[in-house]
Amino acid sequence: MGKVASREEEILDVLKRQGNLTIADIVKRFGISESTARRLCVDLDRKGKVIRGFGGIHSIPESPAKADYQYDRLVGENAELKSSIGAFASRLVEDGDIIFISGGTTVAQFSRHLAARIRDGGLSKVLITTNSVINAELLAPYTKVVLIGGEYRPHRRDVAGFLSEKMLVNVHFNKCFLGVDAIDVNAGLMVFDVETGNLDELASAHSDIKYVLADSQKFKKRSFITYAPISSSHVIITDARIDPAIIEQGKARGIKIAIG
Numbered sequence: 001m002g003k004v005a006s007r008e009e010e011i012l013d014v015l016k017r018q019g020n021l022t023i024a025d026i027v028k029r030f031g032i033s034e035s036t037a038r039r040l041c042v043d044l045d046r047k048g049k050v051i052r053g054f055g056g057i058h059s060i061p062e063s064p065a066k067a068d069y070q071y072d073r074l075v076g077e078n079a080e081l082k083s084s085i086g087a088f089a090s091r092l093v094e095d096g097d098i099i100f101i102s103g104g105t106t107v108a109q110f111s112r113h114l115a116a117r118i119r120d121g122g123l124s125k126v127l128i129t130t131n132s133v134i135n136a137e138l139l140a141p142y143t144k145v146v147l148i149g150g151e152y153r154p155h156r157r158d159v160a161g162f163l164s165e166k167m168l169v170n171v172h173f174n175k176c177f178l179g180v181d182a183i184d185v186n187a188g189l190m191v192f193d194v195e196t197g198n199l200d201e202l203a204s205a206h207s208d209i210k211y212v213l214a215d216s217q218k219f220k221k222r223s224f225i226t227y228a229p230i231s232s233s234h235v236i237i238t239d240a241r242i243d244p245a246i247i248e249q250g251k252a253r254g255i256k257i258a259i260g
Contacts, residue, residue, distance in 0.1 A: 014029075015058070047198060078217055086113045096124075111138045114126075129168075160199050173206055186253070238259065
């Protein structure tokens, strides 16, 4: 771990315990200049790991929704809609694709349908990278799967964090398939926690085409962190119950929305 990364990790560890740090605190702790301390704070704020305030930084308050998120509870919600989205998205994978698949219950349905296509001979030579234990279990019997390392999160059945992000820095995908906790065609892609947002943003940055799998109910929710705007390289895949007004809003902004 480099010096800057080590400092960032120590700052985040202190913030977990005491909630805030001043610039003076950081200068004293690390024996660095005030300008270097300010750059550290700017970088952490840019990464969405802290909130900058006057004279220092604050920890990001945990969203109640984050604490409530449980993969095993959510997997049964809108299961039929999620399955139709997953089936549609699985048909977008081609022979020889190198893809990233994020965690989430809708994306797990995608992985289930993709595994069936590969098992039945409809696809070959697909290389998959994922941070989801569920996805790895579904796909590994039928194709090569790279399960990245990191901190295991039982409530999401995946891994995330600094080590996970490091593993994606030097890789490239021609497609990625991402879940979201909430979505808004104007605001962007939303998640409940910083770690999920950081990892999905990094995977997106290293992918040519970005597919976002979101059932229509996700358009009616709001989440704690908007980690990225929706760009021309995104394709949103949802279900037929989406409000037509949302589709029109998306078209007005040049956003591609497909119905699975």
